[in-house]
Amino acid sequence: MIRKRSIVTFLAGAAVVPALVLSGCGSSGSGSAGASPASQSATVDVAKTGLGNVLVDSQGRTLYLFLKDSGTTSECTGACATAWPPLEASSMPTAANGADASLVGTTSRSDGKTQVTYNGHPVYLFQGDTKAGDTTGQAKVAFGAGWFALSAAGTQVSGSGSSSGGSGSSGGGSGY
Numbered sequence: 001m002i003r004k005r006s007i008v009t010f011l012a013g014a015a016v017v018p019a020l021v022l023s024g025c026g027s028s029g030s031g032s033a034g035a036s037p038a039s040q041s042a043t044v045d046v047a048k049t050g051l052g053n054v055l056v057d058s059q060g061r062t063l064y065l066f067l068k069d070s071g072t073t074s075e076c077t078g079a080c081a082t083a084w085p086p087l088e089a090s091s092m093p094t095a096a097n098g099a100d101a102s103l104v105g106t107t108s109r110s111d112g113k114t115q116v117t118y119n120g121h122p123v124y125l126f127q128g129d130t131k132a133g134d135t136t137g138q139a140k141v142a143f144g145a146g147w148f149a150l151s152a153a154g155t156q157v158s159g160s161g162s163s164s165g166g167s168g169s170s171g172g173g174s175g176y
Contacts, residue, residue: 042089046098054149060132065121068145072107080143084124119154135161
């Protein structure tokens with residue numbers, strides 16, 4: 001009986017250790033663009049890409065507007081928000097390196113989370129952008145409307161998207 005109890009105690013302890021290790025990892029905010037990038041203080045920045053200077057998040061990932069949105073109301077939920085994660089913040093976002101602080105704001109989403117806006121547009125990342133500078137979401141039509149990078153003025157950028165370095169177009173991939 002003593003032996004059984006020590007095995008049970010060992011197994012229970014073994015289950016707790018991985019849980020503690022995982023809970024200590026937390027979210028560093030450095031995951032892929034497909035992860036929902038909630039942050040304590042989101043930053044809207046400007047960076048040079050194959051499309052020219054566009055708005056990016058603090059990790060250099062391109063920010064997009066969705067033409068289906070009306071004012072600051074997001075029309076991107078569910079599968080749309082998985083493919084095009086909203087840039088979220090739990091406090092007032094900041095502007096850096098050429099982004100206009102007077103154009104940065106927030107809006108409440110239907111799920112109760114807070115989404116960053118720029119010039120009155122809710123802003124999103126694109127799951128298909130794998131590194132800083134990618135603009136593969138540019139000019140895509142998905143979930144009922146077009147997606148476009150934003151200039152520092154908060155207006156739609158024209159041109160076709162590419163990987164970092166501007167070497168080529170976004171290609172096929174209409175699975176969104």
